[in-house]
Structure formats: structure tokens, C-alpha cells
Amino acid sequence: MFKKGRIVLIGMLVAALFLTTGCGKGSSADGDAKKTLYFVPIVDTGAYWNPMKKGAEDAAKELGYTLVTKTSPSAEPSKKEKHMGFIKEATQKNVAGIAVAPIEKKSFVDPIKAAGDKDIPVITFDADLENPDDRTAYVGTNNVSAGEELGKHAAEEMKEKGITSGSIAIVCVDVAQPTMIDREKGIKKGFKEVYGEEAKNFKFLSTIQDNDQPSESKKQLEGYISANKDLVTVFSLGSEGPDVGVMSALESQGKAGKILHYGFDYTKTWEKGIDDGRITAIVDQDAYQIGYQVIENLVKAIDGEKIDSTIPIDVKYVKAADLKSYGEEKNKVKTDSVDDSAEESTDSTK
Known part of the structure; x- marks a missing residue:
């Protein structure tokens, strides 16, 4: 009997320890979620998306949040569904906020509204939804x-x-x-x-x-x-x-x-077509500022601060003759770490 009692007691202690450890992990996960932001660009490579991702990373780091980047290749067959899935994933994890570049105006409404129903602010960027009431704000170019x-x-x-x-x-x-x-x-x-x-x-x-x-x-x-x-x-x-x-x-x-x-949008590719006239001119967006403003305003919304429904980013018209000097100015923005997919603050799904 004594031996049997010891076995029961040990079992109870093990169970108690398991429950305590489990609760601790749950609390830690919840705490992490409250300082996590999901960033869902259409892609995260190229002269436009790279600096945008960098701007988002910089803002998140400065404001004390973990940025999780989720995206897929341009030729992904089920790209739209995959990106809507990223929003649902973030909502299920109850993250602090979501930033997404919707691939379509209508199909992204339901998952974005579902996040809003859980009081998770959602900012759209690069492209917007048809109805401004379906998201928290839009950051980017008109x-x-x-x-x-x-x-x-x-x-x-x-x-x-x-x-x-x-x-x-x-x-x-x-x-x-x-x-x-x-x-x-x-x-x-x-x-x-x-x-x-x-x-x-x-x-x-x-x-x-x-x-x-x-x-x-x-x-x-x-x-x-x-x-x-x-x-x-x-x-x-x-x-x-x-x-x-x-x-x-x-x-x-x-x-x-x-x-x-x-x-x-500026890309170094244009410089190959300047001399022979294969490019005449472009309009360019400040992609770094889009990324930075997206996260900065998302955190304001999380903190309960009122933000504008639309935060516009201006474009600049650049003639071919000015593209090289313009590109040099843009490259002064620190984008060297954007291609480092191993950063702890970023989880890119390709």
C-alpha cells in the first residue's frame, strides 16, 4: 500500500508540474503575440519591395515589436489564397497588428474584417480595399x-x-x-x-x-x-x-x-536603357517611407491613438537623364540588410 501511495503521489506531482509548465508557455506565447506584427507584402524582393521591407523592419525595431514577414513568389499558383491564409494565421495567433498589401480589393475583405472583429488593427499598403471602413487605414500612394x-x-x-x-x-x-x-x-x-x-x-x-x-x-x-x-x-x-x-x-x-x-518605380534595371532610349521616364514611390509609416501608424492604432484613414506617400516624376543621380540618392538609404532573410525579427515564407 505504501509503495502504491508513493506512486500515486509522484504521479500527482508530475501532473502538477506539467500543468504549471503548460500554463507558463501559454502566457509566454500570449505575451509574444502582443508584441508581434504581421507584415504581408505581395513579394519582398526587388527595388520597390526591398526598401519597403527595410522601412518596416526599422520601425518595428525602434518601437519594440517583432516583425513577421509573410509572402510568396510572384508566380505562386495559389498566391491570393496563401496571402489570405497569412491574415487568418495572424488572427488566430491574436497578434498585435497586421499590415497587408491586398492582391485583390474584394477577396481580402473577409479575413481583414475577421481580424478587426478581434480588435486587431489592419493597415493596408501598396493597394487598398474598395470600402475604407473595412480596414483601419491605408498607407501608400494613391x-x-x-x-x-x-x-x-x-x-x-x-x-x-x-x-x-x-x-x-x-x-x-x-x-x-x-x-x-x-x-x-x-x-x-x-x-x-x-x-x-x-x-x-x-x-x-x-x-x-x-x-x-x-x-x-x-x-x-x-x-x-x-x-x-x-x-x-x-x-x-x-x-x-x-x-x-x-x-x-x-x-x-x-x-x-x-x-x-x-x-x-525606380530600379537599377532602368539604367541599362537610358543611353539608347529604352526608358523615357518614370514615377517613383518612396518605398522605404511606405514601410516605415505602415508600422509606425499600426503601432499608434494598437496604442489606441486615432490615425488618419489614409496616409498618402507622394510620387516623384523622374526623366531618364536624371535616373542615375536619382538612384544614387535613393541608395543612400540603408537597405543593405534587407536581403538577410535570417534576421531574427523576420520570418519570410517564400
Whole structure:
């Protein structure tokens, strides 16, 4: 009996120890969650997304939060579903806040609202939802306005060159992506503002989608150049795929400097097309500031501080001749650690 009693007593002590340890782990996990932010960009590589991620990392570190970055490759077949899953994951973990670049305006509403229902603030960036009430705030460029500025500048330069008619091509990563939709809308609006009634003399061809694959945009644009001898201007709406694809097509078809090319966002890639005219000008966003402001405002919302529904980041128009000096200025921003995926504060899912 005595032996049996000792066994029971030992068992009870072990069980008590297990329960105590379990509760301790739970408390620790909850504590970590309250100082954790989820950052979900469309991708985290490239001249636009790298400095944005760096800005987010810097802000999180300064404000005492752990930043968890979740993303997937551009060509991910189930990219939209995967990114919505990241929001759900963050919500289940009850993190302090979520920042997300929605790939579509409508499909991301439900998981974002579900996070809001648990009092987790959600800030959108790069692209916004249709209804501002469905998120806490938006940080970034007004893509319609940015497109409008590019469309105006392009039209003004085309008029100066005496271009009065012709076909125009637009190349993007994904025609369903909110940023691409808004930029195209802005370009056409700005173009029409400058040309007025003469705008009807121009034809915008069906938008080329390349899923960020340069070979695809090159092939499709080469087809457009062959089929439309009056092609005068091309707009590439951001990301390396369209940028490289368009410049490659202009080179292969002997149209460098003959067909104008306007782009979005600075990348060193543009410098390869300056001398032979494969890039005419760009509008650029301050990606580092977008990332920094996203996290800074997310923490304000967590702390119960009232923030603006929209925190705008301006764009700058840069002509090809100024791209090198402009790039040098941008590179002064410390982005050297952005490519270090082993940072303790970041968990990138590729």
C-alpha cells in the first residue's frame, strides 16, 4: 500500500508540474503575440519591395515589436489564397497588428474584417480595399493619382514631339491587381486631360499581363509592335517582369528610342536603357517611407491613438537623364540588410 501511495503521489506531482509548465508557455506565447506584427507584402524582393521591407523592419525595431514577414513568389499558383491564409494565421495567433498589401480589393475583405472583429488593427499598403471602413487605414500612394501624373507628363512630352495619333500599350504583372487597375485608370485619365478631344486619335491596346515573367511581356509586346506599326508609347506598371520585358522587346524590334517607354518605380534595371532610349521616364514611390509609416501608424492604432484613414506617400516624376543621380540618392538609404532573410525579427515564407 505504501509503495502504491508513493506512486500515486509522484504521479500527482508530475501532473502538477506539467500543468504549471503548460500554463507558463501559454502566457509566454500570449505575451509574444502582443508584441508581434504581421507584415504581408505581395513579394519582398526587388527595388520597390526591398526598401519597403527595410522601412518596416526599422520601425518595428525602434518601437519594440517583432516583425513577421509573410509572402510568396510572384508566380505562386495559389498566391491570393496563401496571402489570405497569412491574415487568418495572424488572427488566430491574436497578434498585435497586421499590415497587408491586398492582391485583390474584394477577396481580402473577409479575413481583414475577421481580424478587426478581434480588435486587431489592419493597415493596408501598396493597394487598398474598395470600402475604407473595412480596414483601419491605408498607407501608400494613391495609384490613380500616380498614374494620372505619369499619363499627363507622357502626353505633354508626346505633344512636344508632335505625336498626334497612334497605338499605346500597357504592360503589367496582373490585370486583376488593384494597383495595376488604378494606375491604368490614372494614366488614361491624365492622358485625356492633356490631349482633350485629340485623345480619340489614340488607341489603347488590350493590356499585357506577364505574371512578372519578362519573357512573356517581351513576346507579347513584340507581337504588338509587329501588328501595330503605329505603336508610339508603352507604359510598364511596375515590377521587374514588365520593366525588363518591355526594354528587351524594344531592343529586339529595333524600336529603342523610337517608341517612348514610361515606367513605375525606380530600379537599377532602368539604367541599362537610358543611353539608347529604352526608358523615357518614370514615377517613383518612396518605398522605404511606405514601410516605415505602415508600422509606425499600426503601432499608434494598437496604442489606441486615432490615425488618419489614409496616409498618402507622394510620387516623384523622374526623366531618364536624371535616373542615375536619382538612384544614387535613393541608395543612400540603408537597405543593405534587407536581403538577410535570417534576421531574427523576420520570418519570410517564400
